[in-house]
Amino acid sequence: MRVCVTGATGRMGDAVRAGATERGWDVLPVSRTAEDARSPADLASVLADERPDALVDFTVPESSVEAVAACAEAGVPAVVGTTGFDDAETEALHEASEAVPVLHAPNFARGVATLAALVEEASETLVGYDVELTETHHRGKRDAPSGTANRLLDAVESPRAARGDDTERVHGREGEHLRGEREVGVHVRRAGDIRGEHEVLFAGNDEVLTLTHRAESRGVFAAGALDAAAWLAGREAGWYDFSEVLHDDA
Ligand SMILES: NC(=O)C1=CN([C@@H]2O[C@H](COP(=O)(O)OP(=O)(O)OC[C@H]3O[C@@H](n4cnc5c(N)ncnc54)[C@H](OP(=O)(O)O)[C@@H]3O)[C@@H](O)[C@H]2O)C=CC1
Numbered sequence: 001m002r003v004c005v006t007g008a009t010g011r012m013g014d015a016v017r018a019g020a021t022e023r024g025w026d027v028l029p030v031s032r033t034a035e036d037a038r039s040p041a042d043l044a045s046v047l048a049d050e051r052p053d054a055l056v057d058f059t060v061p062e063s064s065v066e067a068v069a070a071c072a073e074a075g076v077p078a079v080v081g082t083t084g085f086d087d088a089e090t091e092a093l094h095e096a097s098e099a100v101p102v103l104h105a106p107n108f109a110r111g112v113a114t115l116a117a118l119v120e121e122a123s124e125t126l127v128g129y130d131v132e133l134t135e136t137h138h139r140g141k142r143d144a145p146s147g148t149a150n151r152l153l154d155a156v157e158s159p160r161a162a163r164g165d166d167t168e169r170v171h172g173r174e175g176e177h178l179r180g181e182r183e184v185g186v187h188v189r190r191a192g193d194i195r196g197e198h199e200v201l202f203a204g205n206d207e208v209l210t211l212t213h214r215a216e217s218r219g220v221f222a223a224g225a226l227d228a229a230a231w232l233a234g235r236e237a238g239w240y241d242f243s244e245v246l247h248d249d250a
Pocket residue numbers: 006007008009010011012013030031032033034058059060063080081082083084105106107108109143147221
């Protein structure tokens with residue numbers, strides 16, 4: 001496999017480079033700052049000349065959108081791990097997927113895919129329970145709540161919506177405020193170099209259920225993204241989900 005890695009000096013870019021090298025893959029790093037990498041301004045020619053099997057991007061939304069557009073132009077599959085996209089940026093990624101395969105996941109840890117399924121099941125079964133979500137990440141994280149938190153909130157909300165119960169996301173609380181029945185509390189913590197923790201708590205019926213995932217290294221995200229890149233290479237243009245990679249592996 002030959003993989004192009006954008007944001008090569010970033011926390012995740014570095015982990016992806018290391019993981020790909022460990023697999024014996026050929027790595028084409030792209031970075032605004034690294035001396036051993038090509039500049040993002042040269043991305044189109046890197047893709048056209050070097051013909052990587054896939055591009056893996058963990059950067060910032062505006063740069064991811066540009067990278068995926070370059071992939072669409074060059075016919076290179078794109079794996080995107082960046083979070084914090086607004087609607088227009090998400091739409092731009094979907095547009096690119098008309099030309100090339102694109103796989104975006106807010107979390108490439110395998111356990112998080114299972115967590116999302118468990119959260120959806122709990123939300124379906126534990127009708128009327130209060131739900132509170134807490135996510136904790138390193139001090140350098142830009143977006144809040146995390147992309148994973150938003151995905152888990154969708155998993156809480158979809159069974160509620162299916163039975164006609166709407167939900168109000170309440171971000172932190174202060175002052176006098178009695179909890180409403182429709183509320184789902186969302187709590188964000190930023191500290192140190194915590195790799196990523198997500199906890200969803202269900203409380204009611206004199207019992208508490210907590211479902212928690214904790215990433216213990218960035219290697220876990222990098223490995224999932226590289227598995228996705230290998231899976232995506234050579235596929236038809238389209239929008240793919242990480243769960244498809246996991247189901248094929250199972
Ligand atoms: N899906 C998943 O499993 C995971 C997703 N993430 C997401 O990946 C993204 C990156 O996270 P992380 O690696 O911690 O972030 P970092 O800030 O460490 O790295 C981002 C890199 O992007 C590059 N970059 C390109 N354009 C810009 C710009 N305009 N401003 C700043 N940086 C830019 C820089 O690399 P350079 O200077 O080399 O060009 C930078 O180092 C985040 O959105 C995060 O939420 C993180 C972990 C797991």
